[in-house]
Amino acid sequence: MNNLLEAHSVSKNFGDFTALNKVSISxxxxxxxxxxxxxxxxxxxxxxxxxxITMPDEGQxxxxxxxxxxxxxxxxxxxxxERGLYKSMKVGEQAMYLARLKGLSKxxxxxxxxxxxxxxxxxDWWNKKIQELSKGMAQKIQFVVTVLHEPKLLIFDEPFxxxxxxxxxxxxxxxxxxxDNGATVIFSTHRMESxxxxxxxxxxxxxSNKILDGTLTDIKRQFxxxxxxxxxxxxxxxxxxxxxxxxxxxxxxxxxxxxxxxxLNVKLSENDVPNxxxxxxxxxxxxSHFVELIPSANDxxxxxxxxx
Amino acid sequence: xxxxxLIIEREYLTKVKNKSFIVMTILSxxxxxxxxxxxxxxxxxxxxxERTISILDESGILKSSFTNTESIKYNILDNxxxxxxxxxxxxxxxxxxxxxxxxxxxxxxxxxxxxxxxxSPSLTLMSGLESKLEKQLTDLKLEFEGVDMEKIKASRxxxxxxxxxxxxxxxxxxxxxxKLIFGGLAGYLLFMFIIIYGNMIMRSVIEExxxxxxxxxxxxxxxxxxxxxxxxxxxxxxITQFVIxxxxxxxxxxxxxxxxxxxxxxxxxAQQEVLNQAMQNPEVSMEIQNVMNAFxxxxxxxLIIAFILFFIGGYLLYSSLYAAIGAAVDNETDTxxxxxxxLVPLILAVYIGIFTVIEDPHGTVSTVFSFIPLTSPxxxxxxxxxxxxxWQQVLSIGLLIGTFIFTVWFAAKIYRVGIxxxxxxxxxxxxxxxxxx
Numbered sequence: 001m002n003n004l005l006e007a008h009s010v011s012k013n014f015g016d017f018t019a020l021n022k023v024s025i026s027x028x029x030x031x032x033x034x035x036x037x038x039x040x041x042x043x044x045x046x047x048x049x050x051x052x053i054t055m056p057d058e059g060q061x062x063x064x065x066x067x068x069x070x071x072x073x074x075x076x077x078x079x080x081x082e083r084g085l086y087k088s089m090k091v092g093e094q095a096m097y098l099a100r101l102k103g104l105s106k107x108x109x110x111x112x113x114x115x116x117x118x119x120x121x122x123x124d125w126w127n128k129k130i131q132e133l134s135k136g137m138a139q140k141i142q143f144v145v146t147v148l149h150e151p152k153l154l155i156f157d158e159p160f161x162x163x164x165x166x167x168x169x170x171x172x173x174x175x176x177x178x179x180d181n182g183a184t185v186i187f188s189t190h191r192m193e194s195x196x197x198x199x200x201x202x203x204x205x206x207x208s209n210k211i212l213d214g215t216l217t218d219i220k221r222q223f224x225x226x227x228x229x230x231x232x233x234x235x236x237x238x239x240x241x242x243x244x245x246x247x248x249x250x251x252x253x254x255x256x257x258x259x260x261x262x263x264l265n266v267k268l269s270e271n272d273v274p275n276x277x278x279x280x281x282x283x284x285x286x287x288s289h290f291v292e293l294i295p296s297a298n299d300x301x302x303x304x305x306x307x308x
Numbered sequence: 309x310x311x312x313x314l315i316i317e318r319e320y321l322t323k324v325k326n327k328s329f330i331v332m333t334i335l336s337x338x339x340x341x342x343x344x345x346x347x348x349x350x351x352x353x354x355x356x357x358e359r360t361i362s363i364l365d366e367s368g369i370l371k372s373s374f375t376n377t378e379s380i381k382y383n384i385l386d387n388x389x390x391x392x393x394x395x396x397x398x399x400x401x402x403x404x405x406x407x408x409x410x411x412x413x414x415x416x417x418x419x420x421x422x423x424x425x426x427x428s429p430s431l432t433l434m435s436g437l438e439s440k441l442e443k444q445l446t447d448l449k450l451e452f453e454g455v456d457m458e459k460i461k462a463s464r465x466x467x468x469x470x471x472x473x474x475x476x477x478x479x480x481x482x483x484x485x486x487k488l489i490f491g492g493l494a495g496y497l498l499f500m501f502i503i504i505y506g507n508m509i510m511r512s513v514i515e516e517x518x519x520x521x522x523x524x525x526x527x528x529x530x531x532x533x534x535x536x537x538x539x540x541x542x543x544x545x546x547i548t549q550f551v552i553x554x555x556x557x558x559x560x561x562x563x564x565x566x567x568x569x570x571x572x573x574x575x576x577x578a579q580q581e582v583l584n585q586a587m588q589n590p591e592v593s594m595e596i597q598n599v600m601n602a603f604x605x606x607x608x609x610x611l612i613i614a615f616i617l618f619f620i621g622g623y624l625l626y627s628s629l630y631a632a633i634g635a636a637v638d639n640e641t642d643t644x645x646x647x648x649x650x651l652v653p654l655i656l657a658v659y660i661g662i663f664t665v666i667e668d669p670h671g672t673v674s675t676v677f678s679f680i681p682l683t684s685p686x687x688x689x690x691x692x693x694x695x696x697x698x699w700q701q702v703l704s705i706g707l708l709i710g711t712f713i714f715t716v717w718f719a720a721k722i723y724r725v726g727i728x729x730x731x732x733x734x735x736x737x738x739x740x741x742x743x744x745x
Contacts, residue, residue, distance in 0.1 A: 015741050051527045053728070078527040084520030089322060097318050101311060101528040142524065 003062075004029045004153060004184040005050065010059030012045055019045040021208040022059070027153075027186060027201070032179055034199035034216075035188040036297075038305055041205045043188050044081065047155055050186075051078050064152060074103040079146040081157035081188075085130045085138055092126035095145055102149040109148070116144045120170070135162045143171060147178060154178060155186045160194060172198065192298040202297070204304055212304050216297070223295040223303065226268040229253050231261040231289030232281050240284055248272070261288050311529045312537050319512070319541025324548060333549050337557040345564050359403040359433070364393045366410040367417055373444045380433070394424055404429055406437065414449045418442070487693035488666055494615050494689040495661045498622055499654060505546040505623075506630035509538055510643065513634030513727070522727045531727065532720040539627045607695065614692050614701060621708040622685025625715055626650060632719035635726030636734055650682075657683035661690040669694035679704050681711035718743070 009022040020042045027033040037043050048054045050061055052068060061068040063075065086094055092113070099109035117123045120140055130138055139162045147154060156175070160168045175198065179185055187198060195202065196216075203213035212219065230253075234240040241262055244250050253265040268277060274292070281287050295303070323329055362383040365371045374382040383402070385393050390407060397405040404425030411417040421441060423429060451457060513535075516522045525534060633646040660683065664673045669691050678688040678696070684704050688696070725742040726734070734742075 048728075053523070053526050073528055076527070078524070080523035080527070082520045082523055084524075086322070086521055087515075087519050088326070097314070098524065098528070100314055101525065103310075145524070 002028055004064055005186070006062040007046070007050070008060045008062070010046065010049060010056045010061065012042075012049065012054065012056050018208050020049075020056070020205075023205065023208075023210045024059075025203045025210065025213060027184055029184055030179065030182060031200040032175070032185040032187055032198050034195045034202035035186055035205070036190075036195065036202055036301060037205035039190075042208045043205055044157065046205070047078070047080075047157060047186070047188065050153075050155065051076060074149060075152045076155065077102075077146040077149065077151040077153070078155045079142060079157060079159055081161075083139075083142050085141065087129070087131045089130060090126070091128050091130065091133070091141060094130065095141060095148075098145045099148050104149055112148050113144070116148060120144065120174075136164060136167055139163060140167065140171075143174070147174075147183075151183070153184050153186065155188075157188045158190070159187070160189070160191065192296065192301060195297045199297075204301065206305050206308050211308050212300075219300060220294055223300050225293070225295070226270070226272070226274075227293040228266050228268070228274060228277065229255065229264075229289065229291045229293055230266055230277075230281060230287070231255070231257055231263050232285045232287050233259065233261050234285030237262040243284075248277075255289065257288065259288075263289075265293065312533050312540075315529065315534055315537025316541040316544070319538050320544050323508070323512075323542060323545035329545070329549070333552050334556070337553050337560055341557060341560040341564055344561075360400070361403050361406055362393060362397045363406045363408070364388065364390060365408045367408055368410075369448060370408055370441065370444055373440065397424070398426070414445055414452065418445050484694075488690075490611065491665065491690035491693045492661065494611075494619075495658065495686040498619050498685055498689060499658050501546060501550075501619075502623055502626045502654060505542055506627050508546070509542045509627050510630040510634035511640065512538055512542065513631050513723075514637065514640060514643075517635070517638060517727055526727065531724040532716070535628070535631050535720055535723050536716075539624065539631060543623065543627070607692070610701075611692055615689060617705055618685040618689050618708070621705065621712055625681065625685075625708065625712045626654070628712075628716045628719040632722040632726070635719075635723040636729075636739060637726075653680075653682035654686070657686035661687050665690045665694075670696075675700070679707060681708045684708055 003026045005025075005027040007023060007025045009024050010020055011018070011022050012020040023042070023046060025033075025035075025046075035043050035046070045054065049056050050063075050068075052070070052073065063072050066072070089097075095113050096106070096109050099113060100106065104112070114123070117126065120143075122137070122140055122144075125133065125137070125141070130141075133141075143159065146156075154175075159171060159175070163171060172194070175185060175187075185198075187195075189195060199216055201213070201215050202219065204211050214222075232240065237260075241250070241264065244264065244266060248269070249267045251265045251267075253263045255263060257263065266277060268274065278287070278290060281290070358379060358381055360381045360383055362385050363371065363374060364385045371384050374384070376382055385396075388396075393405055393407070404423055407422045407424065409417065409420045409422075411420060418441070423434065423437070447457065450460065516525070529537075629650050633643055633650075636646060637643050657677065660673065660677050664671065664677075665687065668674060674687060674691055677683045678691050678700070685708065688701065688704050692701070721743045722739055
């Protein structure tokens with residue numbers, strides 16, 4: 001069994017509105033899986049179905065080889081996008097309560113909380129009330145509560161919102177460490193740079209349908225346009241540009257250089273080999289820059305949604 | 309089930325540890341007792357003040373009928389004119405002057421009695437004087453017409469219809485009053501409990517929504533567990549508060565009456581006087597015996613069991629509706645339109661209980677409403693002291709439990725969907741749609 005979680009053509013309707021239309025995903029064990037999509041695409045509905053908050057109308061969700069059941073609740077840690085804490089409760093009491101709801105015993109919850117509070121340097125907050133804490137501080141506690149019972153599957157919905165860069169990177173490191181320790185992570189966000197940094201696999205949901213999925217590298221390969229960013233010092237830049245534009249489709253590029261190179265994006269046709277372009281260029285002048293343009297997650301996101 | 313007890317524990321502890329809850333618990337009986345004490349004290353001062361009333365009786369036939377009481381001193385004036393009398397009464401700061409003009413005809417005399425005072429006299433004092441004079445003049449007139457007063461006194465017949473039910477149980481009018489008080493108290497207690505703690509449940513659901521913790525909780529427990537935990541936890545806190553109120557109220561009452569010497573029982577001294585007089589009358593003391601009998605005649609076991617069952621059933625029925633309302637809205641101001649439909653049957657139940665059950669405890673209206681689940685807890689609790697056949701009680705409880713299961717299911721549906729809905733106030737139509745989700 002290589003996949004920790006599999007959703008098989010899951011559908012969900014709210015009245016006349018279809019929130020999910022036969023969506024299937026497979027999340028490999030020990031990976032970080034990015035669940036992406038524009039607002040209102042149906043990501044949260046899918047996450048809620050995995051958490052057994054909502055029941056699917058059709059389809060099946062399999063966790064670790066078993067059809068989703070009540071006892072799986074303790075195998076999942078969920079950090080929802082809309083999250084808060086009881087305002088009038090003390091931090092420690094509250095964390096204990098939430099930990100015990102996940103099935104930890106009183107003493108176990110206490111030891112683990114002490115460990116995590118120490119780790120995130122929030123030990124002295126134990127007796128504070130939530131209303132005394134800033135938003136970022138409360139987010140830290142929510143993070144601790146999510147991971148405390150060491151679930152097999154962690155689901156983070158926009159985990160970095162509300163964090164300053166230092167704490168965001170602290171949390172990012174913790175997520176990676178949890179993954180390395182064997183947890184599987186489903187990660188939903190709109191911040192594409194963190195998708196690039198973290199995700200091994202992604203699925204893109206748009207208007208209730210899954211329109212794209214696979215490993216990030218495969219998808220990038222799929223979306224690459226065979227375009228190269230080049231910088232060259234030729235004897236006459238203008239003549240070279242003209243020659244190039246006759247052979248390939250060319251557009252101006254910009255990147256940081258030291259001199260007065262000709263900077264261009266050169267798009268090869270499917271039959272062209274990059275080496276031919278490179279040898280052509282070396283024959284024309286001094287090549288200072290030759291990089292294949294790999295589409296960013298951001299580009300892929302926008303393009304996939306637009307094309308659909 | 310472990311989850312449920314955890315939720316109950318948290319709900320209970322946060323309620324009980326809440327500052328405003330503590331303040332309310334301690335302050336309410338203090339304020340209540342203080343109010344009663346002040347009222348009692350003030351009315352005592354009022355009653356202790358001795359009033360002097362001067363009487364100028366030109367006819368000379370009524371003078372002798374005035375004897376001083378604790379609160380009123382009569383001052384009989386002789387050999388003076390009305391103007392002089394008025395003057396002296398005013399100068400002496402007396403309460404007033406009763407002027408009886410001389411007429412031959414007793415009827416005419418009765419019509420021309422006047423009372424002079426600086427301010428309008430107290431209503432009870434005037435009616436007291438009127439009835440005293442009326443009685444005296446009637447007696448005089450009877451005597452004048454040649455009727456023997458002794459014969460009249462001797463010929464008075466007292467009637468007291470003894471009531472007995474077909475199965476031989478003795479009942480009495482006093483019985484009915486005692487039953488009414490018992491039933492009314494039970495029904496009203498339930499009504500208050502539903503309103504106070506139903507609102508508390510609703511607020512606590514809304515709080516979870518507005519603080520956005522709900523989705524975190526709901527990923528660990530089933531919504532219905534959360535809802536039931538909330539209802540039970542809040543009810544336990546409510547019972548705690550009630551018990552503290554009763555104990556604290558009792559202690560304070562004793563303390564206050566001990567320290568300030570205010571006798572609460574005597575605060576309504578007019579009634580006290582009647583009671584004192586009544587005690588001397590052997591027939592009335594029989595009646596008091598009857599009250600005690602009536603109390604012992606109440607179907608106590610039935611009453612207690614029914615009270616517990618109807619109280620729990622009625623309370624859970626309404627509180628699950630309150631929880632559903634809390635889940636459906638985002639803030640308290642939006643709750644009004646949904647609260648009305650639950651308040652109407654509740655208030656209706658109390659009105660039916662007070663007006664119809666008194667009039668006819670086993671009439672059609674009382675009987676029908678003691679079966680309708682939304683009104684049955686209150687109405688049935690008020691009816692039971694009058695003796696309701698067991699089959700009716702069982703049927704009513706059965707209907708109540710059935711409805712209760714239905715409303716919990718219904719509320720849980722709304723709760724499940726509602727707690728994750730933010731931003732818009734749903735209409736009834738949308739609520740119905742939620743059930744299908």
